[in-house]
Amino acid sequence: MREEIISTKNEAMAQIMDADSSAELEELRISYLGRSGKLTSLIKRLKEIPGEERKEVGILINDSKSAIESLLAEQKNKLGEVAREWFDPTIPGIKPKRGHLHLITKAIGEISETFKQIGFVRVRYPEAEWDWFAFEGLNMPKAHPARDEWETFFVDTSAHPTYGQIVLTPHTSSGQIREMKRVKTPPIRMINIAKCYRRQIDASHVPMFHQFEGLVIDKGISVAHLKGTLDYFARNFFGKERKTRLRPFHFQFTEPSFEVDVTCGICLGKGCKVCKEGWLELGGAGMVHPTVLKNGGIDPKVYSGFAFGWGVERTYMMKSGLSIPDIRLLYSSDLGFLKQF
């Protein structure tokens, strides 16, 4: 049978070499490899051969088959343009229907991933929260003027005897004390991402937006660690050449308090038309105020910490350099907008 295989193969090869049209090649393919082709019928006879030998003959047939197939393909390619079967490879494909995740979802994913790398645990706390967690516990008594910074929505229900009214959290900082009470004994490395609400609406403000809040509490936490964390974030989220800086600011719940800037992605801090001074404002940060630690049940004599809380939308815009003229667009459901991302 071996000889039969080899002669069939040689015969096929010779005929293929002589063929000069794709129709002819197709005919040859059928006569050798088709359902009742010459080589195919040899394959069907394999089972007549006893055990040991069958394997070797099987290999021989297979090899012959591949040799014929590849010569067929090669010969097809060799045929001149006219003799070839016409095919248009530039025809557009049929695309599957494409879905889109929202920019905010992408931003939240990237932010949490970046902080996860350095051991931060993502959490989520109430968006409708007691005044105490949003203000009083954060060292802002009822009549404190610092509250003016947060245009707060109040819910029209009766107040809790200890925790006061229900507010829509104007910042994610309200999660700080919740996290301290959950963990109880540091270390704490929290990243809290949630919806926030403020009574304001214009091209750069929306009444509902998202913030992410970092909180680190442990023994011996210093401003240097805050700087290290911010620089890590800047390098890994914005790009390796980006840097941050701190400027003095004031929050009732941190001491010292800072405003954090990041170098402009275009001029890298030299100053250009977009950023003017080389720096873009990211948001607030600070060392956790000892009163806040106490309110969270943590001894400020043993532990210290830092916190920062920034807008997700704003931070992501600064990363991607999307120049979206009106932040309200992010909350529109216009497919023309949503399908761009």
Add this chain to the structure above:
Amino acid sequence: MDIKIPDTWLRDFLKTKATSSEVAKYLSLSGPSVEKIEKSVYFIEVTTNRVDIASVVGVAREAAAILPQFGVKARLQPVKLPLLKFSNKVGYLEAEVNHNLCPRFSAVLIKNVQIGQSPDWMKDRLAAVGVRPINNVVDISNYVMHELGQPVHTFDYDKIRGAKMILMESRKGERLTTLDGKTHTLSGGDIVIEDGEGRLIDLAGIMGGGNSAVDEGTKNVLLFVQTYNPVNIRQTSMSLAQRTEAATLFEKGLDPELVTDGIGRGIELFVKLTGGKAEKEILDIYPNPYKAKKVTTDIDFIASRLGTGVEKEKISQILRSLGFETAWRGKILEVLVPSFRAGDIEIPEDVVEEIARLYGYHNLPSELMPGDLPEPLKDAPFGFEEKVKNILKGYGGVEVYTFSLVALEEAPTGLKLKNPLGKESEYLRTSLMPSLLTAARQNAGEKEPFHLFEMANVYLPKKGDLPDEKMTLGGIFANSSYREAKGVVEGLVGELNVKSEIFSEDAAHYLPNRHIYLKVKGKILGEFGELSQGYLYYEFDAEALREAYREIESFKPIPKYPAQIEDLTFSFPSRTKIGEVIDYVFSSNKSVAKMELGDIYNENYTFRLWYQHPDKTLTDIEVEKVRNQLTKGLKNKFGAIVKS
């Protein structure tokens, strides 16, 4: 608060060769943030704790401390005052003062004032900070306030009846007309001044009374400079919505020592610009003069908070430049706080901030914290939520973020806001449906099928407690058929390995007979159906879905023997539920491994059937037997007729 400081005015008190942009840059790095310089005016953001820099002199004092840290020479030129004589009793005014409301009360009578225009330099400076010049008396008050950060008021002395003032708390229901003509009904606890005839003549710290105001005919002016209890001022100002500049300063707690500068500067300007003559003795009721507050800390604490050591010498130099006094006892540092910082510096952390900002935050090291990592959150929902969103995206869904604040008719059982921005956003939503309907309508011009989805909290009221924040997944389909939309919902549930059962039951907002619940072990996971507006909608309780979700489906051995596949077309009597037909086939015939509905054409339903046996390849005869059994069953049970 944001303040404006003209550069030329600043340089009356700040002696430096630094350019205005250098001043702005260094202030921003170590002190208050200078937002911009426009026409030689600095726009400065003053934080609530630093009311001491809400003035020309305040900024000059801060800059004089900061600039030298950057190697730029600078010096503070203090306010020059005439010789002043204070007394707690004077002949021209009798005063009864509640000291709790007014820690320092000072006033001086200035006689024979000529009311007229202010000089141009004063008008220009006032205009530069956004104050409209009116006449010399009013302008002097405003000028002193902007220069020193100390509000100053003037009364027409002759309108104060009985030359007497009683400063006290208002009683509920009392009425007072301020000099802007507004009449206020007081709620009690406001600081007011009554004259000798019991008339209210001043809403103290907020705005003067109309009945005691200076006018064109005024001859004698009472120059009036005080410090008030910030809590009362804040409350009055907020409840009457009377947010005057004076109130925003007083409510942050002013330095009583500043009163001396305020009255002195006022007298000087009155004499110079109105030709008036000040009484020799100034009334000054100041029972508890400021005694320097002491804060104690130590060098190790400072180093541990900064993450680096700073020399004692440097620490002292920084603090002294800011007006503090320092004394070292070994490692211990005692700091005496100047009166103008008394409201802000309380604890060692406050002292650390002062050192750090002048030392320069850019000079501190930057390093990640060492130490143990916290345990990850048990049972965190985030990965699951991301997975769901990605599945829907894979099916062509487009994610939206819509506002959670809606109108009453969109959340009739929802929580109401006390202070909404408008009727359309007065309630917290209890379902995503209204928002997604609006979202779909926003794309009414779209002719192609689309699917919008959102995952967000809804807020379900709970009596006496915070609302239940329920993470909810909602989605809406437009230009799509029931089967197409339902396929996406089934696909999602299937991909999450959730074995849910379907119950058809009518529900509000959905068309009759076109609504189903998906349940697992009797618990509702979500719903799906056709809305009366023609859209198809689904909503899931994301937490219930997560509970039912299984990350990996358990392994089933791959069938050893191939299935026989064939298409069968049946016609059914009208009102046949195909879901029940399929359930019946599976329950009645073990050899049917899979059954899918293909085309529906003129009430003819074509199914694809997979016949399969675990232990053998079914022969044509065996398949025929199964087929006959099946068609017979369907005929008896549903009246189905085989078409092919």
